[in-house]
Amino acid sequence: MGKTFAEKALARAAGVAEVRPGEIVDVYPDLYMSHMASWRCIRTMEKLGTDKIYDVDRIAMVMDHISPAQTAKTADDQRLCREFAARNGIKKFYDVNAGIAHVVLTEEGFIRPGMVIIGTDSHTTIYGALGAFGTGVGFSELTAAWVTGKLWMKVPLSVKVVIEGPLARGVSSKDVMLKLIGDLTADGATYCSVEFHGSYSEGLSVSDRMTLCNLAMELGAKNGFVRPDEITRSYLAERGVAPDRYSEIHPDADAVYAKSATIDGRTLAPQIACPHTVDNVKPIDQVVGTKVNQVFIGSCANAKYEDLAEAAKILKGRKIASGVRLLVSPASKEIVARIVKDGIYSILLEAGALITNPGCSACAGDGGVMADGEVTLSTANRNFQGRMGSYKAEIYLGSPAVAAATAIKGFIADPREFL
Amino acid sequence: MSEKIGGKVIKFGNSVDTDVIIPGRYLVSIDPQELGKHAFEPLGPEVQKRLWSSQVVVAGSNLGCGSAREQAASCLIGAGIKAVVAKSFSRVFFRNCINTGLPAIECAEAAEAVADGGELWIDLEGGIVEAQGKSFRFAPYPQSLKQILDAGGLISYLAKYVLPQQQALKRS
Ligand code: SF4
Numbered sequence: 074m075g076k077t078f079a080e081k082a083l084a085r086a087a088g089v090a091e092v093r094p095g096e097i098v099d100v101y102p103d104l105y106m107s108h109m110a111s112w113r114c115i116r117t118m119e120k121l122g123t124d125k126i127y128d129v130d131r132i133a134m135v136m137d138h139i140s141p142a143q144t145a146k147t148a149d150d151q152r153l154c155r156e157f158a159a160r161n162g163i164k165k166f167y168d169v170n171a172g173i174a175h176v177v178l179t180e181e182g183f184i185r186p187g188m189v190i191i192g193t194d195s196h197t198t199i200y201g202a203l204g205a206f207g208t209g210v211g212f213s214e215l216t217a218a219w220v221t222g223k224l225w226m227k228v229p230l231s232v233k234v235v236i237e238g239p240l241a242r243g244v245s246s247k248d249v250m251l252k253l254i255g256d257l258t259a260d261g262a263t264y265c266s267v268e269f270h271g272s273y274s275e276g277l278s279v280s281d282r283m284t285l286c287n288l289a290m291e292l293g294a295k296n297g298f299v300r301p302d303e304i305t306r307s308y309l310a311e312r313g314v315a316p317d318r319y320s321e322i323h324p325d326a327d328a329v330y331a332k333s334a335t336i337d338g339r340t341l342a343p344q345i346a347c348p349h350t351v352d353n354v355k356p357i358d359q360v361v362g363t364k365v366n367q368v369f370i371g372s373c374a375n376a377k378y379e380d381l382a383e384a385a386k387i388l389k390g391r392k393i394a395s396g397v398r399l400l401v402s403p404a405s406k407e408i409v410a411r412i413v414k415d416g417i418y419s420i421l422l423e424a425g426a427l428i429t430n431p432g433c434s435a436c437a438g439d440g441g442v443m444a445d446g447e448v449t450l451s452t453a454n455r456n457f458q459g460r461m462g463s464y465k466a467e468i469y470l471g472s473p474a475v476a477a478a479t480a481i482k483g484f485i486a487d488p489r490e491f492l
Numbered sequence: 493m494s495e496k497i498g499g500k501v502i503k504f505g506n507s508v509d510t511d512v513i514i515p516g517r518y519l520v521s522i523d524p525q526e527l528g529k530h531a532f533e534p535l536g537p538e539v540q541k542r543l544w545s546s547q548v549v550v551a552g553s554n555l556g557c558g559s560a561r562e563q564a565a566s567c568l569i570g571a572g573i574k575a576v577v578a579k580s581f582s583r584v585f586f587r588n589c590i591n592t593g594l595p596a597i598e599c600a601e602a603a604e605a606v607a608d609g610g611e612l613w614i615d616l617e618g619g620i621v622e623a624q625g626k627s628f629r630f631a632p633y634p635q636s637l638k639q640i641l642d643a644g645g646l647i648s649y650l651a652k653y654v655l656p657q658q659q660a661l662k663r664s
Contacts, residue, residue, distance in 0.1 A: 097634055113522050113562075121651055125658075146520055195560040195584055211562030211588040212522075213646045221654060225636055259507050260554035264583045293557060293582055350507055438516045457511035457558060464515075464534040 075325025077231035078298045079266035082206040082322050086189035092228045094331075100226045104131050104183060105218050106192035108174045109138035109437075112150035113212040114193070114219065115157045126161060127222030133165035133183060134158055135174035139439045140432040142169070172405030172431035175199045175373040179283065180407050182312035185319035186301040191218060196373055196454065198267075198290045202282035203309070204301035204321055206266075209290070229295045230331035231266040231324075238273030240338040243489035245383065246281040247375055247452070247472035249273070249336055250288035251344035255354025257334055263293030265331060268324060273338050274299050279308045280379040287374045288454055291351040300324070343488060346470035349458040357475065360485050365448045368393075368480040369461075370473055371402035371429075372436040372453035378408045380452065380473040385417040387477035387491045388424040394483030399426040400441045402434030424480070435461055450479045497574045497595065498613035499547025501606050501623075502539075506552035510559040510585065514567040527563050528570025543571050548612045550603050551578040556585020565592045575614055577621060579603045590637050593645035597621060599630040616641075 076084075076091070084091050087098040107114055111134045118124070126132070134154055142148035151169065158166035171177045175196060178184055186204030190197060193215050200207030210224065218224050236249055254261070267289040274285065277299070286297030301321045309319070343357040370376060370384055381403060393399045401421055403409045409431055412418045421428055435441025436453040442462025443449055449461055449468050456468035471479070474488035481491070511534070518530045532539050543549075549568060555578040556564055565588040568576065576589060579600040589596035597614060599621050606612050606623035613622045619632040633641065643649035 097636055109519075110562075116522065117647055121647060121655065123655055144520070150520070193560055195558065197560075209560035209584045211560060211565075211584065211591055213562060213591045214587065217646055217650055220650065221658075259557055260580060260582070263554065263580060293554060295583055350509070352507075455511070455558060457509045459515050459534040460511050 074329060075327035077266060077328040077330065078268055078322055078324040079206060079229050079231055079296065081324070082187060082189055083226060083228050085187065085322070094228050094230045096228045097225055098228060099223045100189055101223045102131070102191045102218060103188040104133055104190040105215055106133045106135070106174055106178060106190060106194070106197065107212070107215050108135050108194055110193035110212045110215070111154045114216040115153055117213055117216040118219065121216070121220065123220055126219050129161055129163055132163050132219060133178055134163060135167040135171055135177050136169045137171070137173045138433045138437045140169035140430065143439070169432070170406055170430070172403070172408070173373045173433055175287070176377060176404040179203065180312065180405055182309060182314040185309065185314060186305060186321040187319055191215060191224065195290050196287050198294055198297040199283050199287040199373060201286035201289070201297035202279055202299055203305055204298065206296050206298070208296045227264070229264050229266045231268055231328065232262045233330040233333040234267055234269050235271035235333065235335045236269060236273035236338055237271050237335070238338045240273065241341055243474060243487070243492050244338065244341045244343055245472040245474060246277070246284040247288070248341055248344045249338055250285060251346050251354045251470065252341060253334065253336055254288065254291050254346070254352050255344065257292055259291060259350060259352040260293040262289065264295055266296050266298060267292060267294040268298045275302065276304065278379060279304065280377045283377065284374055291454060343472060343475050345475070345485065346456055348456055348467040348469065351454070351456060351470065357485070357487050360469065361487055363448065363469065363485040365397060365450045365479055365484060367398045367400060367441065367443060367447065367449040368476050369400045369435045369441055369449055369451040369453065370476050371400065371434045371451070373404060374454040375452035375473050376402055376404040376408070378411050381408065381412055381417055381421070384473040384477040385420045387474060387488060388481070389420050391424055391481050393425040393480040397480055397483050399424070399480040400429065400435055401426045402429045403431045405431050438462065450476055450485055452476050496613045496615050499574060499611065500545065501548045501550050501608065501610050501612050502542050502546040503606065503608035504549070504551040507554045507557050508551050509557050510561055510564040513556065513564040514561065519561055519563055522563065522566070524566040524570030526570065527567035528572070531567040531571045547572065547574045549573050549576045550606055550612065551576070552603065553579040555581050557582040560584045562588045562592060565589045565594050569594055577603050577612065577614070590640055591646035593641060593648070595641060597630050599628050602628040
């Protein structure tokens with residue numbers, strides 16, 4: 074019987090020949106990512122009364138959720154992390170200027186095929202974009218991994234998602250995922266490993282693969298996965314990671330899946346997730362015209378270079394509607410440098426955008442919050458009640474192209490009329 | 493006969509998310525007592541008052557979906573909750589419950605049967621939930637998870653069992 078990606082990846086990290094779905098195994102992850110939660114891990118370690126770290130080189134810390142600090146308390150928490158990193162010789166420490174952890178660590182070449190990665194963030198699933206097994210854990214568990222090197226994991230069942238492309242005009246990886254989440258619901262893949270197959274995911278850019286695997290979380294997934302290929306290898310090579318520094322893991326052709334789903338991207342229209350759940354998804358024509366106060370282009374789901382370029386294509390030479398705020402938060406410092414260099418930064422500014430420093434920004438409620446009764450169209454991955462300010466505000470989710478069209482019109486708008 | 497945990501129930505629907513359980517703005521704290529004051533704040537003061545006088549949170553499917561924030565579990569402990577029972581859990585929330593020492597029971601029938609404001613008691617050893625005068629079975633925890641729960645959470649478990657062992661190994 075063939076094996077899925079998750080079965081092979083966890084068997085390797087557990088140091089055993091094979092594992093079966095449902096089995097609980099002790100896994101030694103290759104990388105432990107912690108973001109703003111890092112200070113909680115450090116405090117937990119103090120409580121444990123130990124300063125022994127299993128393998129300092131597996132720790133990566135990124136100060137992303139609140140950057141820069143807004144209160145003395147946060148400044149103190151961040152200082153704690155900085156000092157801890159310096160004292161323990163943590164080389165993969167990224168301060169408040171770096172951007173969103175997931176994107177920063179990917180760009181730095183730390184995410185490689187076949188790795189098992191845990192992170193104090195549910196969207197750690199994103200690392201499947203490069204063929205790694207990424208999954209979210211709480212801060213106590215991450216601390217435990219710092220100290221003992223391992224944690225328990227239940228071997229997941231796998232779900233096979235087949236996406237057929239090429240996508241229809243004006244449709245993106247975000248629309249594909251919203252459609253899938255709407256179809257399967259927010260617990261459609263709970264505890265499962267979601268593998269993306271089909272003609273669309275083959276040949277797809279790493280940026281789009283990140284969007285797929287990031288949003289797999291909103292199906293309840295344990296991890297996401299796109300098969301590594303030439304695109305993965307050349308992305309890594311550009312970042313100085315030669316093929317002999319990783320070993321790819323591919324699912325067997327006869328692997329067993331708990332269920333499968335198919336999305337036909339060729340006939341898809343842009344999709345919108347309506348308040349207050351990510352699976353409350355409607356095709357755009359059902360929500361066109363909904364008035365917005367703010368548009369947010371940001372988050373680990375959709376603030377990568379390609380996402381900003383997509384929005385800029387529509388915003389070029391146009392102005393955003395009066396009375397609407399357009400907030401753009403690039404995902405990383407590297408992306409800021411790129412958009413400054415190739416003119417996208419000016420296009421966004423001239424259209425009327427407020428461009429923030431890189432980081433989680435409004436997605437984490439760090440700035441860009443809303444007043445009672447306000448509405449935001451966001452490119453992020455969550456629209457939960459109260460996530461961006463007032464509990465009485467509403468968040469709609471859409472693609473970068475939808476965001477750009479919406480900012481111009483002042484209400485939810487179909488990007489296809491601008492293309 | 494093992495000890496039972498439980499008490500008065502506050503009942504919610506499906507897909508109650510982490511941002512509703514504890515809004516992101518309060519994650520600057522890791523003190524369960526402090527967090528407990530803000531648990532379920534987006535749903536308003538009436539719900540919060542009922543939460544504080546309850547001992548069991550019952551919900552439908554996908555309880556705790558969303559963020560990996562561990563405070564979604566610890567805030568409930570701070571609010572005086574002794575156990576959570578649901579049709580199903582999101583995986584990170586389930587882990588966080590076990591790791592903070594909060595029993596999380598997957599038992600669809602019990603979650604369905606019990607009334608809001610009613611009583612529910614859990615026999616963890618026996619794998620039985622009692623509610624509305626009926627008993628419902630659930631699959632007891634595997635040994636590895638049970639040890640963590642019994643110790644009062646992952647960190648206490650490490651402090652009590654794992655670290656002393658590591659130190660003993662080093663000494664020998
Ligand atoms: S951008 Fe949003 S979803 Fe991504 S890590 Fe930051 S807060 Fe989480």
